[in-house]
Amino acid sequence: MPINPFVKMTSTVIKHLLGPTACKMYPVEKPVFFANTRGHIAIETNKCILCTLCAKKCPTYAIQVDKPGKAWKIERTKCIMCLACVACCPKKCLTSENQYSAPVTVKVVETFNVEPPAAPKAPETCPGKE
Amino acid sequence: MPKRTIIPFGPQHPVLPEPIHLDIAIRDEKVVEAIPSLGFIHRGLELLVDKKDFNDMCFVAERICGICSFIHGQGYCQGIEEIMNVQVPDRAKYLRTIWAELSRIHSHILWLGLAADAAGFESLFMHSWRVREKVLDIFEETTGGRVIFGVNKVGGVKRDIENDVLKRIVGTLKDMEAEFKPLANVFIDDYSIKHRFSNVGMLSKEDAYKLGAVGPVLRGSGVSIDARKLGYAAYKELNFEPIVENSCDCYARTIVRVREVYQSVDLIKQAVDKIPDGPIDQKVTGSPNGEFFSRLEQPRGEVVYYMRGNGTKNLDRYRVRTPTFSNIAPLVKMLEGCELADVPVIILTIDPCISCTER
Ligand code: SF4
Ligand code: SF4
Numbered sequence: 071m072p073i074n075p076f077v078k079m080t081s082t083v084i085k086h087l088l089g090p091t092a093c094k095m096y097p098v099e100k101p102v103f104f105a106n107t108r109g110h111i112a113i114e115t116n117k118c119i120l121c122t123l124c125a126k127k128c129p130t131y132a133i134q135v136d137k138p139g140k141a142w143k144i145e146r147t148k149c150i151m152c153l154a155c156v157a158c159c160p161k162k163c164l165t166s167e168n169q170y171s172a173p174v175t176v177k178v179v180e181t182f183n184v185e186p187p188a189a190p191k192a193p194e195t196c197p198g199k200e
Numbered sequence: 201m202p203k204r205t206i207i208p209f210g211p212q213h214p215v216l217p218e219p220i221h222l223d224i225a226i227r228d229e230k231v232v233e234a235i236p237s238l239g240f241i242h243r244g245l246e247l248l249v250d251k252k253d254f255n256d257m258c259f260v261a262e263r264i265c266g267i268c269s270f271i272h273g274q275g276y277c278q279g280i281e282e283i284m285n286v287q288v289p290d291r292a293k294y295l296r297t298i299w300a301e302l303s304r305i306h307s308h309i310l311w312l313g314l315a316a317d318a319a320g321f322e323s324l325f326m327h328s329w330r331v332r333e334k335v336l337d338i339f340e341e342t343t344g345g346r347v348i349f350g351v352n353k354v355g356g357v358k359r360d361i362e363n364d365v366l367k368r369i370v371g372t373l374k375d376m377e378a379e380f381k382p383l384a385n386v387f388i389d390d391y392s393i394k395h396r397f398s399n400v401g402m403l404s405k406e407d408a409y410k411l412g413a414v415g416p417v418l419r420g421s422g423v424s425i426d427a428r429k430l431g432y433a434a435y436k437e438l439n440f441e442p443i444v445e446n447s448c449d450c451y452a453r454t455i456v457r458v459r460e461v462y463q464s465v466d467l468i469k470q471a472v473d474k475i476p477d478g479p480i481d482q483k484v485t486g487s488p489n490g491e492f493f494s495r496l497e498q499p500r501g502e503v504v505y506y507m508r509g510n511g512t513k514n515l516d517r518y519r520v521r522t523p524t525f526s527n528i529a530p531l532v533k534m535l536e537g538c539e540l541a542d543v544p545v546i547i548l549t550i551d552p553c554i555s556c557t558e559r
Contacts, residue, residue, distance in 0.1 A: 104344075106340070106342065106343070106344040129259050150259065153350065
């Protein structure tokens with residue numbers, strides 16, 4: 071005998087009223103990321119040798135390596151988390167972390183000073199002029 | 201005779217997730233002609249082969265579409281591998297098959313939700329998308345991404361899935377199937393859905409074949425063609441038959457998609473049972489020199505890649521014929537003679553992906 075549509079509807083409604091919610095209460099309940107989630111790229115600044123391989127491999131040109139200024143820079147809004155840089159780094163100093171980078175309203179280039187201990191960034195010199 | 205009137209449909213329309221424009225000529229609420237115009241979101245991705253290394257081009261290929269992203273990357277890599285004569289390890293082939301079938305499941309459930317929404321069935325839409333979330337979580341766990349996965353590379357795949365995780369995925373899919381079943385029954389049996397979709401957007405078997413329809417549109421018209429039967433990746437070792445429905449209307453296309461969800465779950469089970477151990481990629485040296493047509497079955501139908509290499513890092517030519525593109529001619533045919541109120545539903549049943557079409 072087919073189930074009475076009214077009984078079916080009521081049971082569905084009750085199931086969904088009493089069951090767990092399908093969505094998370096986002097800011098209150100923090101999202102859980104998987105270990106594999108591609109969140110953002112992190113760098114271990116004391117290992118990097120400024121070889122610029124990562125900047126050359128990056129398909130979106132998100133990474134800039136400033137050899138004279140001893141700085142490694144990344145523009146997070148350009149990065150597509152393809153992990154090409156992680157795979158090619160000879161010193162294995164780049165890693166993929168599972169937290170997403172924070173949203174921004176202006177595009178910023180994050181700069182990491184490479185070379186421990188964190189020396190102040192060398193002033194920019196212009197080699198052409200004295 | 202009533203006067204001929206032209207109604208512009210799109211590029212902005214509640215039923216359309218993406219912009220396509222149709223000039224719909226009607227006489228007395230009956231459509232006499234539909235003239236599509238494309239090109240609102242052309243991105244010129246094919247031309248990027250001039251600038252990108254052939255290995256990096258895989259990232260671009262994946263970004264052609266946000267739903268079948270995995271299969272786009274797979275098609276690109278398979279083509280290059282064929283040109284360069286690379287033997288992809290078996291495990292990589294199986295992993296590609298598993299991810300491709302997961303893509304099909306989430307794409308079809310997404311579409312079913314949209315179809316319910318177009319028919320005015322909001323709660324069914326939300327429940328479909330709730331079920332789909334499970335598949336996206338599997339993707340996030342195994343590849344790291346929810347939309348763009350970036351696991352394909354020329355010569356294999358970048359990430360392995362451990363065997364116990366694979367077993368767990370099959371378990372999750374079984375749960376998902378159990379949750380999907382009541383929803384699928386609504387699509388199959390519900391009076392209002394049937395009433396909305398039956399005998400709407402008829403496309404005869406001959407027309408479907410002649411006009412080059414692909415995917416569920418073609419199979420919904422009774423033609424048994426499925427590019428997976430070509431046996432790429434691991435499909436030649438799996439046991440399945442193309443799903444065919446014979447009623448040639450929007451309802452048939454819906455049912456094909458519902459049944460394909462079950463079929464994909466079954467294919468994943470088979471693949472997990474058969475997956476061999478071993479390496480997941482093969483080192484590739486040199487540059488492609490030669491040309492190849494690569495054909496694959498996407499959730500929306502057959503996609504064709506043409507690529508020609510000249511022995512340098514950049515390909516000469518890269519061309520993608522996406523399924524929605526080939527379904528536009530059948531769509532115009534389906535629209536002829538239908539009621540104006542049925543136009544949104546008919547357009548939706550080809551599962552239009554306009555970003556794919558315009559690349
Ligand atoms: S991060 Fe790695 S690849 Fe990039 S410059 Fe430093 S050492 Fe080289
Ligand atoms: S993950 Fe990809 S896009 Fe992001 S910085 Fe690395 S190479 Fe560039």
